[in-house]
Amino acid sequence: MNLDRVANVLNAEILLKSANWEHVDVEYACGSDLISDVLAFVKNKTILLTGLTNTQLIKTVQVLDIPAIVFVRGKRPSEEFIEAAKQIGLPILLTNYTMYVACGLLYKAGLKG
Amino acid sequence: MPNIKYVYEIKSRDFMSAGDASAYIKSVLKKLGLDHEIIRRVAVAAYEAELNIAIHSVGGVLTVEITPDYIDIIGEDRGPGIEDIALAMQEGFSTAPEEIREMGFGAGMGLPNMKKCSDEFRIHSELGKGTKIFMRIYIGGGSNEQ
Numbered sequence: 001m002n003l004d005r006v007a008n009v010l011n012a013e014i015l016l017k018s019a020n021w022e023h024v025d026v027e028y029a030c031g032s033d034l035i036s037d038v039l040a041f042v043k044n045k046t047i048l049l050t051g052l053t054n055t056q057l058i059k060t061v062q063v064l065d066i067p068a069i070v071f072v073r074g075k076r077p078s079e080e081f082i083e084a085a086k087q088i089g090l091p092i093l094l095t096n097y098t099m100y101v102a103c104g105l106l107y108k109a110g111l112k113g
Numbered sequence: 114m115p116n117i118k119y120v121y122e123i124k125s126r127d128f129m130s131a132g133d134a135s136a137y138i139k140s141v142l143k144k145l146g147l148d149h150e151i152i153r154r155v156a157v158a159a160y161e162a163e164l165n166i167a168i169h170s171v172g173g174v175l176t177v178e179i180t181p182d183y184i185d186i187i188g189e190d191r192g193p194g195i196e197d198i199a200l201a202m203q204e205g206f207s208t209a210p211e212e213i214r215e216m217g218f219g220a221g222m223g224l225p226n227m228k229k230c231s232d233e234f235r236i237h238s239e240l241g242k243g244t245k246i247f248m249r250i251y252i253g254g255g256s257n258e259q
Contacts, residue, residue, distance in 0.1 A: 033217060034217055034218075034220040034222075035164075035216075035217040035218055035220070036161070036164075036218060036219070036220035036221070036222035036223055036226060037220050037222055039157050039160065039161060039222070039226055040220075040222045040225075040226045040229070043153070050217075052216075052217040054128075054216050054217065055129070056128045056129075056131070056132070056216060056217070056218075057217065059131065059132025059133070059135075059136065059160070060132070060160075062132070062136045062139070063132065063135055063136060063139065063156045063157060063160045064153070064156075064157070065153075
């Protein structure tokens, strides 16, 4: 699934696109607000759905090669976060759906867990 | 390939820097062309070690040594030490304070996750002095990960 489709399914605002946006092919998604759980369970190239907006999350994204991040529940990251995301080429999507609904919609659209 | 050794000073509660060492090590391993899964395990183990030092101690050192056969990751901190290691190794057990949990840390998965990522895992802790964690990951496979 490409990121345009992810954005479409989640009725999401695309806050930040990366240079490789068109080429990102997503197969898996993980929804979590706990960094250690993300570190424990993400194995394949997986997009992250979260309500956490602290800048430390950027490090987690780097360590796990997470190709894109979706903020749920209408959360919006700080300018500092957006700047850090730009530097590592991390696409950011924003959706007003809750974690449960956002994960459900992506699962129904074919993304695995 | 000669052995490569990196030593990083990890500061207490410095969450802007915690993860920098792991991200760098990861980029080195990628350049060396190592298997994706080995790189992931080393990066996660090193990152969890960095986070643990930043969260629980007054500071410490992360050492990573890359050899042709294996990668050693050693986290050594100065701090309160761990009272009950068996309890600390249980998934979900955490002594992280509330302000740390609010940042998304402190799920009680750090130590179990480090063990899961390594082929060899040893932990030694002395109350009032600190904790030392040794992890070895073999490059040619041999993962104990479930």
